[in-house]
Amino acid sequence: MSTQDTISKTKNYLMNTYGRYPIAMVRGKGSWIWDSEGKKYLDFITGIAVNNLGHCHPKVTKAIVDQSKKLVQPCNLFHIEQQGEFAQMLVENSFADKVFFCNSGAEANEGAIKLARIWGTNNGGKYKIVHARDSFHGRTMGALSATSKKYQAGFKPLVPGFKPIAYDKIEALEKALEDKKVCAVILEPIQGENGVILPADNYLKKVRALCTKKKVLLIFDEVQVGIGRTGKLFAYEHYGIKPDIMTLSKALGGGIPCGAFLTTNKIAKNLSPGMHGTTLGGNPLAMSAGKAVLDTINEEGLLDGATESGEYFLDQLQALKDKYKKEIKEVRGKGLILGIEFKNNETAKAVVEKCIDKGLLTILTVQKVMRILPPLNVKKAEIEQAVKTIDKALKEVTDA
Ligand SMILES: Cc1ncc(COP(=O)(O)O)c(C=O)c1O
Known part of the structure; x- marks a missing residue:
């Protein structure tokens, strides 16, 4: 199909939610992507931090093809071999004991917010979530409520109970945590959408210490910086600390929609059957792709x-x-x-x-x-x- 035909179909049939370049992408390999006119680009967007192994890595492609011939989704009423295997790999390589699989970054953050709230309900009725004013956690209503104001305009009322503070200013967090109703703090260890903002050396260590002292959960959103992007499998590893909950997506499924939130046994036990779920999350196709991603990061x-x-x-x-x-x-x-x-x-x-x-x-x-x-x-x-x-x-x- 010509670029013009693709553009006019986008215009005619898709909601107008993206500012797109007049380019249609059709093929990718390694660091390279080709448009419908045959022009080749060095792709340093990588699907916005999705294709961490480059486009169509043979091991990921093989895992997707093989699994697609066997079983794509039986649903979460049954045990799924690949879920347990992938969760084990994530647990063995992180601070966490338990994993919940979903489909996107926003959904991972929704789950993390719900987990923090049920933990807060069971720990004295705390429900407020502190977040950085200029952060990005996603477009669904809960994640949006923890995201920068510029994405919230026109969508009010938001979910109540979210408190914005300045990023990388420990005094702002100290003040916010004087409120006894705060159950969690959600932060990106490095802010991506806000322009690659790295906090000062000791900030995250101080945040961890303060959350522990105030008995508040620390959620790290590693949707963009997780899965090797910063040179560690998870960005928190750079700072000698561990979060209580971590969210992942983007590169997690090698391009197949996949998200997750991870936590410790102690926190996970606040959830029981029926309290949270998803139809498509944790499907064997995404799990197989994810396993191939982690294996390849390790092997290569x-x-x-x-x-x-x-x-x-x-x-x-x-x-x-x-x-x-x-x-x-x-x-x-x-x-x-x-x-x-x-x-x-x-x-x-x-x-x-x-x-x-x-x-x-x-x-x-x-x-x-x-x-x-x-x-x-x-x-x-x-x-x-x-x-x-x-x-x-x-x-x-x-x-x-
Ligand atoms: C840090 C962070 N969290 C959450 C999200 C939302 O992820 P998704 O677009 O998969 O919902 C993004 C997307 O850019 C992100 O960068």
């Missing part, structure tokens, strides 16, 4: 790879910053979630768009940050090509 040493590639990439970006001091305010990142913050929104937009023209995909976030999310197995030569492309785009934008 992708965590160390992401750390090394991330450091190399950040060094290259630092050199770009030195070259374009007038345009770039800061470069930052951890592992392979990287951001270039521009001083001016117009420059940021123009550079991201020029890069797309030149065959490099990155995302414009909060209008001024170019967010870069390569696959964990990105090659050094691909990083170099991307940096050259950004350099050329910047030169053209500044010369114009």
Whole structure:
């Protein structure tokens, strides 16, 4: 189908909820994606932190194909072999003892909020959830209530009992936790949608200590930064602390919709049959894909790879910053979630768009940050090509 036909079908039959580029994607392999005109792009969006192994990794593809021939979904009235196996892998590689599988990041956060609330109900009737003012936790009503105001406009009333605070300011949390009705704090260990914001070194450690002292649950939303993105399987591992609940999705199912929330035995026992559920969550297709993702990360040493590639990439970006001091305010990142913050929104937009023209995909976030999310197995030569492309785009934008 031609690009124009795809675009007109989108216009005619889909709700108008996305600002899309006039490009239709049809095929992907590794770090590369092709559009319907045959143009090839270096994909450093990776489905927005979904394709952590690159597009169509042979092991994930095989797992999906094999499982699709056997059984796609029997439903959760029965035991499902692949659920237990995948949950065991997650538990053995994290702080958690128990897992609940769902289908998306927002749904994982809804589940985490419900779990925190039932725990709060059973622990003195606490129900309030503290969240960072500029965070992103999803578009469903509970997750949206914990998300930045700009996504909430027009959808009020929201779910009651959510308290926004400043991110990376421990005094703000101290004050919020004076309220005895708070049952949980939900935070992204590194904020993705808000422009790749890394908190100060000791912030999350202090948050953990404060939550423990105040008997409040700490929920880490690792939907974007989990599954190896930062060079550890889970971002919390960088900070020498553990959350009480963690949410995952995006890369978890290798592109097959899959989400999860994980917790300890002690907290999980607040849930019993009938209190939470989903029809499609935990289906064998998503579980098989997820198992293949974790196996591959392990077998191919992708965590160390992401750390090394991330450091190399950040060094290259630092050199770009030195070259374009007038345009770039800061470069930052951890592992392979990287951001270039521009001083001016117009420059940021123009550079991201020029890069797309030149065959490099990155995302414009909060209008001024170019967010870069390569696959964990990105090659050094691909990083170099991307940096050259950004350099050329910047030169053209500044010369114009
Ligand atoms: C940190 C974080 N949480 C939750 C979500 C929502 O995930 P989903 O789009 O799968 O509902 C996102 C999506 O970008 C995210 O970045």
